[in-house]
Amino acid sequence: MEREVILERKDADDWIYRGEGAANIVLAYTGSNPAFVGKVLRMQKVPRNRSQCLSDTPVLSIHECLLWKDIGSIVSSPQKENAKQLYVQHVMSPLLGSDHVDPGLHIHVSKDFLESVDKNVHSWRPAWRVGTAKINISCYSALLISDHSIFPDSLEEKPCISVEIKPKCGFIPNSRFITEGNSVKRSISRFRMHQFLKLHQNEVSQVSEYDPLDLFSGCKDRIHKAIKALFAHPQNNLRVFLNGSLVFGSLAGSTGSTIFVNGEAFENALKHAIWAEDGLRTMSFVHLVAETVFKSRVLDLLLKVQHRDNLDIEGAIHAYYDVVSQPCIVCRDLGEDQTSGKYAILHSIPLDESFNIVRDYLIAATAKDCSLIISFRPRENGKQGSPYCDVHLESTNQNFDYKAYFIDLDMKPLKKMEYYYELDQKILSCYTQMPRTEHKPENAASIETHRPIYRELIQLLKRYLSD
Numbered sequence: 503m504e505r506e507v508i509l510e511r512k513d514a515d516d517w518i519y520r521g522e523g524a525a526n527i528v529l530a531y532t533g534s535n536p537a538f539v540g541k542v543l544r545m546q547k548v549p550r551n552r553s554q555c556l557s558d559t560p561v562l563s564i565h566e567c568l569l570w571k572d573i574g575s576i577v578s579s580p581q582k583e584n585a586k587q588l589y590v591q592h593v594m595s596p597l598l599g600s601d602h603v604d605p606g607l608h609i610h611v612s613k614d615f616l617e618s619v620d621k622n623v624h625s626w627r628p629a630w631r632v633g634t635a636k637i638n639i640s641c642y643s644a645l646l647i648s649d650h651s652i653f654p655d656s657l658e659e660k661p662c663i664s665v666e667i668k669p670k671c672g673f674i675p676n677s678r679f680i681t682e683g684n685s686v687k688r689s690i691s692r693f694r695m696h697q698f699l700k701l702h703q704n705e706v707s708q709v710s711e712y713d714p715l716d717l718f719s720g721c722k723d724r725i726h727k728a729i730k731a732l733f734a735h736p737q738n739n740l741r742v743f744l745n746g747s748l749v750f751g752s753l754a755g756s757t758g759s760t761i762f763v764n765g766e767a768f769e770n771a772l773k774h775a776i777w778a779e780d781g782l783r784t785m786s787f788v789h790l791v792a793e794t795v796f797k798s799r800v801l802d803l804l805l806k807v808q809h810r811d812n813l814d815i816e817g818a819i820h821a822y823y824d825v826v827s828q829p830c831i832v833c834r835d836l837g838e839d840q841t842s843g844k845y846a847i848l849h850s851i852p853l854d855e856s857f858n859i860v861r862d863y864l865i866a867a868t869a870k871d872c873s874l875i876i877s878f879r880p881r882e883n884g885k886q887g888s889p890y891c892d893v894h895l896e897s898t899n900q901n902f903d904y905k906a907y908f909i910d911l912d913m914k915p916l917k918k919m920e921y922y923y924e925l926d927q928k929i930l931s932c933y934t935q936m937p938r939t940e941h942k943p944e945n946a947a948s949i950e951t952h953r954p955i956y957r958e959l960i961q962l963l964k965r966y967l968s969d
Contacts, residue, residue: 508610514618519626540654544645548638589913606647650875650907651743661774664877666741671870672718679817695933710735726792811866820848821859822919864914878902
């Protein structure tokens, strides 16, 4: 398709804003071209103080080329976006299963198309996103992938309700390289501790009760507890779509951006897919999501990839400095002797092993930061022959087709290892220094003080989702 199709200015109006992250804007297709129906387009952003795509800048650093040398197509990629797509195809897809990963396809886009789209989506983007970045109009390709929030073979026939979850890290590290002062890591999940740093930095108004350890537990009750907590405090960890349109959650994928729905409106949106009485649909949908996570075991695949980080960042950072051939700053700051101290073993292993440690850590980092989209559509009772798995919702006596895909499987830059270590230390410092009374999350009722827009939703959740 890359040689046969190019999007021009005339095509721009068929693509609407779906959302964005730090590096990309996602557009959904609304036109009638069969090549794009049921697709989304992921387009690269560029900081506003940088107007050109730096074509003379290497796609990968010298050390990254060595890190991914076994996958030659990544190393030889002409553009960074191509390298990212090949990373998904050749690294993450084999690990997570091709049934749950769509690497997508790069297509050509003209400068006129990019300029028109940038103008069209301007009013839909959050002001703080607009102020920091824009669509990169100098890179004439974009990633075309399936819109996993819908079922492509029945766009008009049946309602499709989809939930997007960012699970985060689902295990407790037990690395021997965790310092004694950071031993709290062995009992409290990273997500829970990070919440207090975000609260301290005013990124969230209160601590979420969600714990990834519940979601990854394999226990139905704990999974249900996790989904309830996500609905109570979605932050940037949960969104819901109806027929591809956002009906619950953050449009821009930010913990601080607006929630564009209230409880009553969400209940009303669910009536197209959940055949329950008013006031009971949210509860039923939570049960449906929890049952599907439990039945599908799809998170088992993700957890296995996350476990490739078996040394924790406190161990992997030492291998990183050997990989980039620099003196270990961590050993220096800890007052450790690299030849006789606690971490000497990490600095004495063969360089190939150091590369393996860092590569596995970065792959695990992708798995800790990705999202899972599960899409549902009602299945006629007794109907056979569907290519999709099915799940039964007991409260409404409905059967649903469902499909599950992992998205946002981006390759992490090697230089981000230092950021991961610094963030880890900030999280631990904030968590351990806060008074113990502050470690107790606020109850749901306090949202009415801090986030009035949540009021109707929380009233529904307190009424119908309580244990």
